[in-house]
Amino acid sequence: MVTKRPHFVSENNVEMPIDTKKNLDQSSKQIFLMNTDTICLVLAGLFTHLVFFYSIFDIYFTSPLVHGMTPHVSPLKPTANRLVLFSADGLRADKFFGLDENGQSRAPFLRDIIHTHGAWGVSHTRVPTESRPGHVALIAGFYEDVSAVAKGWKENPVEFDSVFNQSRNTWSWGSPDILPMFAKGASGDHVFTEMYTSDEEDFAASHASDLDTWVFDKVKAFFEGAKSDRDLYEKLQKDKIVFFLHLLGIDTNGHSHKPHSEVYLKNIELVDTGIKEMVKLFDDFYDRDGKTTYIMSSDHGMTNWGSHGAGNPHETLTPVVAWGAGIRGPQESSNQDIYPDSYSEGMSSIKLLFSFLIVLYINLKSAEWKLQDIKRTDLNQADIAPLMSSLVGVPYPMNSVGTLPLSFLNSSDFEKAESIFANAQQILEQYQVKMDQKKSTTLSVAFRPFSKLLPSIQKDRIRNIRNLISNGQYQLAITESQTLIELGLEGLNYYHGYDRFFLGLSIVFGFVGWMIYTLTLVVRDHSGLVNVMTKLEKLSQPIWLQEKPIKLVFAIVGLAVIVLLTVVLWMFVALRLTVFQQLFKKMNLTKNIKTVFIAIVPPVLGLEILVMGFFKRELLSVGLIMIAVWPLITAKNLWKDKVTAAGWIVSCLLLSVFPLAPVVGRQINYVYVITSGVFVVLSASYLIFCLKRSHEARKERKFRHQHIFIVNIIQVIVIGLATYNVWTVSSSIARSQGLPFINRLTSYVILVFSMISPFLGGTSVTHRLFTITLALFPPYLLLMAFFGTGNIASINSFEPASVYCFVTKFDPFMMGSLMMLKNVLPFVLVNNCVFHAIHFMRAIQTKALFLIVLIMSDFMALNFFFLVRDYGSWLEIGTSISHYVIVMCMIIFLMVLFVLSHALTTVSVLPRIKHSRE
Numbered sequence: 016m017v018t019k020r021p022h023f024v025s026e027n028n029v030e031m032p033i034d035t036k037k038n039l040d041q042s043s044k045q046i047f048l049m050n051t052d053t054i055c056l057v058l059a060g061l062f063t064h065l066v067f068f069y070s071i072f073d074i075y076f077t078s079p080l081v082h083g084m085t086p087h088v089s090p091l092k093p094t095a096n097r098l099v100l101f102s103a104d105g106l107r108a109d110k111f112f113g114l115d116e117n118g119q120s121r122a123p124f125l126r127d128i129i130h131t132h133g134a135w136g137v138s139h140t141r142v143p144t145e146s147r148p149g150h151v152a153l154i155a156g157f158y159e160d161v162s163a164v165a166k167g168w169k170e171n172p173v174e175f176d177s178v179f180n181q182s183r184n185t186w187s188w189g190s191p192d193i194l195p196m197f198a199k200g201a202s203g204d205h206v207f208t209e210m211y212t213s214d215e216e217d218f219a220a221s222h223a224s225d226l227d228t229w230v231f232d233k234v235k236a237f238f239e240g241a242k243s244d245r246d247l248y249e250k251l252q253k254d255k256i257v258f259f260l261h262l263l264g265i266d267t268n269g270h271s272h273k274p275h276s277e278v279y280l281k282n283i284e285l286v287d288t289g290i291k292e293m294v295k296l297f298d299d300f301y302d303r304d305g306k307t308t309y310i311m312s313s314d315h316g317m318t319n320w321g322s323h324g325a326g327n328p329h330e331t332l333t334p335v336v337a338w339g340a341g342i343r344g345p346q347e348s349s350n351q352d353i354y355p356d357s358y359s360e361g362m363s364s365i366k367l368l369f370s371f372l373i374v375l376y377i378n379l380k381s382a383e384w385k386l387q388d389i390k391r392t393d394l395n396q397a398d399i400a401p402l403m404s405s406l407v408g409v410p411y412p413m414n415s416v417g418t419l420p421l422s423f424l425n426s427s428d429f430e431k432a433e434s435i436f437a438n439a440q441q442i443l444e445q446y447q448v449k450m451d452q453k454k455s456t457t458l459s460v461a462f463r464p465f466s467k468l469l470p471s472i473q474k475d476r477i478r479n480i481r482n483l484i485s486n487g488q489y490q491l492a493i494t495e496s497q498t499l500i501e502l503g504l505e506g507l508n509y510y511h512g513y514d515r516f517f518l519g520l521s522i523v524f525g526f527v528g529w530m531i532y533t534l535t536l537v538v539r540d541h542s543g544l545v546n547v548m549t550k551l552e553k554l555s556q557p558i559w560l561q562e563k564p565i566k567l568v569f570a571i572v573g574l575a576v577i578v579l580l581t582v583v584l585w586m587f588v589a590l591r592l593t594v595f596q597q598l599f600k601k602m603n604l605t606k607n608i609k610t611v612f613i614a615i616v617p618p619v620l621g622l623e624i625l626v627m628g629f630f631k632r633e634l635l636s637v638g639l640i641m642i643a644v645w646p647l648i649t650a651k652n653l654w655k656d657k658v659t660a661a662g663w664i665v666s667c668l669l670l671s672v673f674p675l676a677p678v679v680g681r682q683i684n685y686v687y688v689i690t691s692g693v694f695v696v697l698s699a700s701y702l703i704f705c706l707k708r709s710h711e712a713r714k715e716r717k718f719r720h721q722h723i724f725i726v727n728i729i730q731v732i733v734i735g736l737a738t739y740n741v742w743t744v745s746s747s748i749a750r751s752q753g754l755p756f757i758n759r760l761t762s763y764v765i766l767v768f769s770m771i772s773p774f775l776g777g778t779s780v781t782h783r784l785f786t787i788t789l790a791l792f793p794p795y796l797l798l799m800a801f802f803g804t805g806n807i808a809s810i811n812s813f814e815p816a817s818v819y820c821f822v823t824k825f826d827p828f829m830m831g832s833l834m835m836l837k838n839v840l841p842f843v844l845v846n847n848c849v850f851h852a853i854h855f856m857r858a859i860q861t862k863a864l865f866l867i868v869l870i871m872s873d874f875m876a877l878n879f880f881f882l883v884r885d886y887g888s889w890l891e892i893g894t895s896i897s898h899y900v901i902v903m904c905m906i907i908f909l910m911v912l913f914v915l916s917h918a919l920t921t922v923s924v925l926p927r928i929k930h931s932r933e
């Protein structure tokens with residue numbers, strides 16, 4: 016098969032005017048009849064990459080939650096009728112337990128409880144230390160489902176069970192960010208919420224502690240109202256009820272004033288006083304019947320610089336204090352144990368050592384807290400949910416993975432054994448459902464069950480525990496139940512990651528298959544090393560290279576293996592085996608080993624540098640320096656022109672300085688934008704002048720294409736206008752007068768003009784590239800104006816300020832589209848220009864270049880595929896995903912741009928006018 020001739024051929028390095036009638040007709044035809052082969056390739060590529068793109072969500076970000084379990088409840092009579100949960104959002108352990116300069120506690124009431132009638136400890140939260148996952152762990156007993164990544168955190172990604180849902184009634188007060196997710200998932204109408212509006216929650220609010228006062232006031236009013244509301248009063252007298260007070264003040268103050276600030280510490284005091292009042296209120300209302308349990312904890316801590324989300328001990332260690340019905344009193348501590356931490360998963364040894372040192376430090380601190388005489392009982396955050404369930408006697412939340420913290424309970428060994436046994440059965444329920452699910456989706460021959468907890472073992476263990484309890488060996492029954500819980504959790508993890516290896520492997524094979532297939536196209540069509548075979552030649556091939564047997568083999572494999580895409584890709588690879596056969600014959604590998612080495616190693620090295628550049632920007636400088644020396648090491652005839660070579664070296668070196676500069680922060684700097692606008696106007700005017708002169712000099716009197724430069728002149732004026740627009744909008748916003756209508760209108764007019772102006776200019780390559788560059792500048796200026804010297808990854812740290820020239824009111828769709836446009840603009844520019852510039856210089860076909868870039872991008876994508884992670888803080892998870900997403904989007908854009916760049920450099924709407932004038 017013969018490939019199509021490129022739309023213009025440059026025999027030498029001199030610009031070839033192609034806007035003659037013949038060439039123009041040919042090139043405009045080209046875009047519409049762009050080689051069916053190429054179109055098929057682009058479509059197949061798009062499809063393949065969309066599948067690869069989606070695959071990470073299927074592999075890493077699936078919900079661990081299962082449904083359809085039978086609830087389990089401890090068979091004993093509960094000790095409490097009601098439970099009050101205080102969640103002091105963003106309260107870290109050391110600030111709560113620590114004493115002030117005068118040796119006084121900031122929370123005297125709770126301190127007194129620890130000393131006289133409660134249990135205390137540190138609750139170990141897990142990354143991501145955010146409000147939502149923290150509360151899910153507290154109330155539902157599991158660590159937030161990472162599949163929420165794909166759902167944008169808005170709704171519950173998967174419905175889950177919680178203590179609130181299992182309760183008879185729950186009343187909750189607090190933030191609209193937290194309460195609805197527990198009320199929405201609850202079956203029936205038994206979880207009541209009272210929330211302030213998100214406006215009142217504004218981070219800039221001067222008195223964040225008002226949010227806490229608001230909650231306390233509402234609870235007071237609620238009980239006041241209950242006295243006269245007969246219906247409510249009766250509801251409140253029932254058992255199995257929960258009250259939840261979400262106190263957001265500390266978190267808000269921590270974000271805006273840092274945890275060391277007086278404001279943060281004062282807020283702790285306010286919460287302590289509030290809790291004191293609440294306890295009195297509850298005790299009075301229930302006439303001190305001793306049937307109320309109180310638990311105070313926090314969803315996450317906070318770093319010294321006022322953030323949370325990651326695994327720093329300041330973020331993961333939160334206080335827990337429990338007292339009231341069913342909770343043991345203070346116990347003497349013989350020796351304060353060291354509490355190693357459990358958040359080590361996925362950590363390097365250095366990090367582990369580091370965090371151990373901090374934990375040690377915090378432990379030493381607990382001596383500083385002057386609490387070393389009273390027993391400290393630590394627990395995992397998710398253990399609080401089963402604790403609450405067992406206290407009020409409701410079934411354990413069905414998705415809970417928490418272990419009942421027995422050392423908090425004030426009950427007999429028999430009761431403890433029964434409760435933890437029920438806890439073990441509840442976890443085994445999930446294990447059972449998960450195993451059945453996997454079993455049903457896997458071929459029975461290939462199914463590898465979790466060997467430590469086969470159904471028979473499970474049955475034996477349960478029978479054993481039952482016997483131990485009936486024989487009165489409670490301690491042993493407790494230990495056995497705890498072991499069973501551990502095994503169940505291990506098994507849950509086993510089945511959750513069950514398909515990962517297989518799916519991951521098939522995606523890797525898919526990538527490699529696609530890359531090899533693309534390579535065969537390059538070799539076959541563009542290297543000149545391989546001949547296209549005739550039918551007769553094809554038939555004389557050995558059987559393993561012939562089409563029919565290959566198709567047959569892959570059809571059989573495809574039926575046996577479910578991962579179709581990978582199989583199809585490899586079939587195409589196999590169909591092209593002849594290409595390699597010919598290639599190896601021609602190249603005589605053993606003789607040319609050095610050439611092959613040079614052709615493979617530096618590009619791979621360069622790509623690895625690019626990949627690592629995502630983590631260490633400085634490496635990009637190294638890469639640029641390596642490219643800078645290119646003219647010095649390649650064949651002399653490539654760089655005949657000394658000036659060009661020098662220019663190349665200098666510009667690469669200049670560029671290599673930028674990765675070393677600090678990443679630009681969020682400071683808005685209009686001066687840069689306006690200066691760059693003015694600079695572009697000046698340099699563009701000069702270039703138009705030069706271009707026009709050379710144009711006239713070369714064409715003499717034959718052509719007079721004045722009008723194509725008129726387009727450029729208008730473009731320069733538009734750039735000036737855009738700069739002016741940015742300036743007026745910025746000053747208007749600085750005066751907080753919003754976005755004037757006339758500016759918005761101008762912005763949109765400029766945007767539309769920029770989209771069509773490339774098609775108005777001439778079609779000579781240099782001139783067309785120039786027109787495109789000018790066309791892209793005004794929207795880029797408008798969008799950069801408020802942000803944008805950042806990187807393309809900033810799409811995931813969405814900054815609405817960057818679209819202020821177009822919209823100021825929150826409009827996700829409009830803003831999102833504009834942000835996308837902003838990110839695509841430099842790509843269009845660079846891809847398009849580089850492609851055609853290289854094409855022009857070296858007379859290589861655009862398609863060959865496109866295919867090579869495609870292979871290189873896929874190679875990078877494969878790297879990032881391995882680097883995707885589903886543990887750690889949201890930031891770490893998000894960054895790993897966005898790296899993969901960026902590269903995949905790049906590839907998808909590349910394909911679209913390949914088609915688009917043809918249009919941009921070949922189609923002109925003015926050919927007729929032009930030619931009629933000749």
Ligand SMILES: [Zn+2]
Pocket residue numbers: 104105145146147149266314315
């Ligand atoms: Zn929070």
